[in-house]
Amino acid sequence: MGRLVYYELIKTFLKKRTYIGFLLVAVVVPLIEVAMKLEGGRFLQYTTRSLQQDFIFVGTLFNGWFVAHSMMNSLWVHIPLLISFVAGDQLAGEATAGTYRLILIRPVSRTRIFLSKYSTTILYTVIFVFFLGALSIGLALILLGAGDLIILQRGILVLPGNDVAWRFLVGYLLAAWAMLTIASLAFLFSSFVENAIGPIIATLGVNMIFLMITVIPVELFGKIKPYLFTNYMNVWQKIFEDPVPWQDIGSSVAALGGYSLAFVLAAWLIFRRKDILS
Amino acid sequence: MTDEIILQTRNLAKQYKQRWAVHHLDLQVHRGDVFGFLGPNGAGKSTTIRMLLSLVKPTEGDVFLFGHSLKRQREKALQSIGGIVEKPDFYLYLSAYRNLEIVGALNGGARRQRILEVLDLVGLSQRAFEKVKTYSHGMKQRLGIAQALLSDPKLVILDEPTSGLDPQGMKEIRDLIRHLAHDQQKTVMLSSHLLNEVEMVANRMAIINQGELVTQGEVTKLLDEGEKYVVVRGTPKESLRAVLETQHSVKKVVDRGDSFDVSMSFDDIPELNRTLVESGIAVQALIPHRSLEDFFLSITEHATKI
Numbered sequence: 070m071g072r073l074v075y076y077e078l079i080k081t082f083l084k085k086r087t088y089i090g091f092l093l094v095a096v097v098v099p100l101i102e103v104a105m106k107l108e109g110g111r112f113l114q115y116t117t118r119s120l121q122q123d124f125i126f127v128g129t130l131f132n133g134w135f136v137a138h139s140m141m142n143s144l145w146v147h148i149p150l151l152i153s154f155v156a157g158d159q160l161a162g163e164a165t166a167g168t169y170r171l172i173l174i175r176p177v178s179r180t181r182i183f184l185s186k187y188s189t190t191i192l193y194t195v196i197f198v199f200f201l202g203a204l205s206i207g208l209a210l211i212l213l214g215a216g217d218l219i220i221l222q223r224g225i226l227v228l229p230g231n232d233v234a235w236r237f238l239v240g241y242l243l244a245a246w247a248m249l250t251i252a253s254l255a256f257l258f259s260s261f262v263e264n265a266i267g268p269i270i271a272t273l274g275v276n277m278i279f280l281m282i283t284v285i286p287v288e289l290f291g292k293i294k295p296y297l298f299t300n301y302m303n304v305w306q307k308i309f310e311d312p313v314p315w316q317d318i319g320s321s322v323a324a325l326g327g328y329s330l331a332f333v334l335a336a337w338l339i340f341r342r343k344d345i346l347s
Numbered sequence: 348m349t350d351e352i353i354l355q356t357r358n359l360a361k362q363y364k365q366r367w368a369v370h371h372l373d374l375q376v377h378r379g380d381v382f383g384f385l386g387p388n389g390a391g392k393s394t395t396i397r398m399l400l401s402l403v404k405p406t407e408g409d410v411f412l413f414g415h416s417l418k419r420q421r422e423k424a425l426q427s428i429g430g431i432v433e434k435p436d437f438y439l440y441l442s443a444y445r446n447l448e449i450v451g452a453l454n455g456g457a458r459r460q461r462i463l464e465v466l467d468l469v470g471l472s473q474r475a476f477e478k479v480k481t482y483s484h485g486m487k488q489r490l491g492i493a494q495a496l497l498s499d500p501k502l503v504i505l506d507e508p509t510s511g512l513d514p515q516g517m518k519e520i521r522d523l524i525r526h527l528a529h530d531q532q533k534t535v536m537l538s539s540h541l542l543n544e545v546e547m548v549a550n551r552m553a554i555i556n557q558g559e560l561v562t563q564g565e566v567t568k569l570l571d572e573g574e575k576y577v578v579v580r581g582t583p584k585e586s587l588r589a590v591l592e593t594q595h596s597v598k599k600v601v602d603r604g605d606s607f608d609v610s611m612s613f614d615d616i617p618e619l620n621r622t623l624v625e626s627g628i629a630v631q632a633l634i635p636h637r638s639l640e641d642f643f644l645s646i647t648e649h650a651t652k653i
Contacts, residue, residue, distance in 0.1 A: 076452045084440060167436030171446075171494065174400040174432065175453035176425040182453075345402035
């Protein structure tokens, strides 16, 4: 199995498409963070202008932690898109290239091939999310320094500077877990089409529609929300609450894990029975 | 060739929606055979080969490879098989060597020495470390054969191996097939839509049409079984007929308008030619025909018209 995963990693990481996400993050994150530094805190003033009548802000709240936390909002739409580039290509890419005919005639079960591909998807997702985390936090701290972290979400919360680093670490772990659900969904779509564009568009479409249903405060949607994986995608945000709602985080983690498992099981069932006609 | 059957299909069938692509197919390939699997385009050859290599699940029936059921013992059944299905596709952004490493990993691992050996066998050792996207079609076809041979399989299944190649490339592949069969004692099954190609390399063959088996057996027997005749064309036509009808070697003469179909042994063609020339006939053509060839041409033409 290790050997199969090794060669799947080689196939994935020697493909140019794999680096599109890394390249975009490597360009966009510095661009935004440098722009925010040049703006010199006007962004924070703008977002807190309604609160300034009731609160007095003391200290340098516009710092690296604040910017790094703001960058995490890309986890809603942008990062899922970039993850689906690779996850959606894992199975469909073989069909497009005709290489299913090369690998599926071997004395190795389709299940093992499937698992090696999914393991590669997991590794890619985790590496990518932590690349985003390391770059956005590292660069933000270099550019703007550390300090207390102001969280503007359903009110205002200021976390002391010495209580922030571990939250980012756990936050990115939770973000990676949430992104695995997206990757699993793209993997599922990838199992029943023969062109990698389809899974990318389908994953992005499902994610956006579900997100809209999740955030729009309509009573009808309220009944549907608990059944949508996007309802649990904000699990990484919860680590920045005080006190940390561990029980809530635990149930979100379990729900996301359940969705990932369901997507992967469905993909496996399709892949096992699939006739290779490409 | 021995009597041991190493590939057998029993009642093999594949249905796509309402259409049977392959219907109740019973094939038998013996150890040591070069087995030609012949049929016009769309006859069901590729679907059959995809079922033999477990790319497509049969709707009915089963495949037995070295006695192992593909349905129940897939991994054991595929252990000693190598194959190419339709055009050979590879990871174009990787080198030939890396592609074969990946294929080797799926066969339990391939040593560097073995990879270079098969690349050398197909004449690609000089470009082993170049990306496959720089390869010509012929080179990819040869790389396809290299990957099929990598695990040193006992049975090699090649789907239209000469497709898209120039005459020189086709000859090289035929020579390679002969080498595999005679020097390396491998059993080879190759599909083709060209009877003469199968005739040149195969000792046994099966003909499939519209998903059904038409016939199978030894190539020489099948070709000899049917009626043989020579198409004779020359002038003056009446003198030609008169001379043909007086020949002992000629069994039957059928007038086809601009030519005669003459039933006779092919061995007597030179003697007939001499007699015709000596009788003052301007011989335009003496074309040997076999009924199997005609039959195959007729189903091929029918398939083309469809």
